[in-house]
Amino acid sequence: MCVSLASDRGLLLDPIAPGVYGRLPIFERVLAGLSEAISNLDPSAHPEVLRFPPVIARQTILRAGYFESFPHLLGTIHAFSEHEPAEAPSDLVVTPAACYAVYPHATGRVPVEGRLFDVESWCFRQEPSDDPERMRAFRMREFVNIGSAERVHGWRKEWIPRVQQFLARLGLQSSLALANDPFFGAGARFLAMSQREQELKFELSVEVRAGATAACISCNYHLDHFGTAFDIRTENGEPAHTACVAFGLERLALGLFAAHGALVEKWPDQSLRLLGLSRAQC
Ligand code: 5GP
Ligand code: ZN
Numbered sequence: 001m002c003v004s005l006a007s008d009r010g011l012l013l014d015p016i017a018p019g020v021y022g023r024l025p026i027f028e029r030v031l032a033g034l035s036e037a038i039s040n041l042d043p044s045a046h047p048e049v050l051r052f053p054p055v056i057a058r059q060t061i062l063r064a065g066y067f068e069s070f071p072h073l074l075g076t077i078h079a080f081s082e083h084e085p086a087e088a089p090s091d092l093v094v095t096p097a098a099c100y101a102v103y104p105h106a107t108g109r110v111p112v113e114g115r116l117f118d119v120e121s122w123c124f125r126q127e128p129s130d131d132p133e134r135m136r137a138f139r140m141r142e143f144v145n146i147g148s149a150e151r152v153h154g155w156r157k158e159w160i161p162r163v164q165q166f167l168a169r170l171g172l173q174s175s176l177a178l179a180n181d182p183f184f185g186a187g188a189r190f191l192a193m194s195q196r197e198q199e200l201k202f203e204l205s206v207e208v209r210a211g212a213t214a215a216c217i218s219c220n221y222h223l224d225h226f227g228t229a230f231d232i233r234t235e236n237g238e239p240a241h242t243a244c245v246a247f248g249l250e251r252l253a254l255g256l257f258a259a260h261g262a263l264v265e266k267w268p269d270q271s272l273r274l275l276g277l278s279r280a281q282c
Pocket of ligand 2: 097098099100142244245246
């Protein structure tokens, strides 16, 4: 009934469309545990918690520059109207990353201490693949920090060892690497190089199935890109800088199953405790 990795473990249903999976209860329980554990990663922080649906205003994605940088990944929503029997582009697209939903709500001045958001959303990227870690629809949890360049850059730096430790406590071996986003078109190579030179993106990868690793968390610094695009300013009127730490929940769950096996009740105590799961529940 399921793809090779998933089937023996009863985690995911065979996709009908590539990269779109139905999920079994144990997979969802682990995912919920991960989500809860992520909430507790920085007990001193009090983020503004926001949850968004899997669709987002086309206007927001246009404003963010996504149509120029990543049109090849974007899913757009077409719909019929009451009067028109043909499909036409609607005012919505499918959310490509959770943090985009935050920026239009942060327009204006941010206080000296900045703003911190905790956001989660289903995301979509048009990357059909038979590899279960490459899903077209998946959930992304993000912490998003907005403020001065210095504070935001420092915040992102603090989070790298925090997520490394998180993965270690879950019993996952991870590797940290400088990375770049898959930009589109003629300028792609230059943009990717410049993103790497400025050390804007780091990824943590884990083994997600025998012999395959994938990035499960990214730590991103966007300079003033979103501050300028969404007119978000610091207290002295400069465009604000932004950073996000993004957790791919399904990939983290696949990493746990790859490391600890199909039977959750046999997972290490520490991993279960961190996920808030008891052996009896599994
Ligand atoms: P980024 O915005 O850095 O590309 O993605 C953030 C995180 O979302 C990644 O580190 C990864 O965990 C998750 N992610 C990105 N693309 C995919 C995908 O195709 N499938 C799944 N399951 N997760 C993804
Ligand atoms: Zn983000």
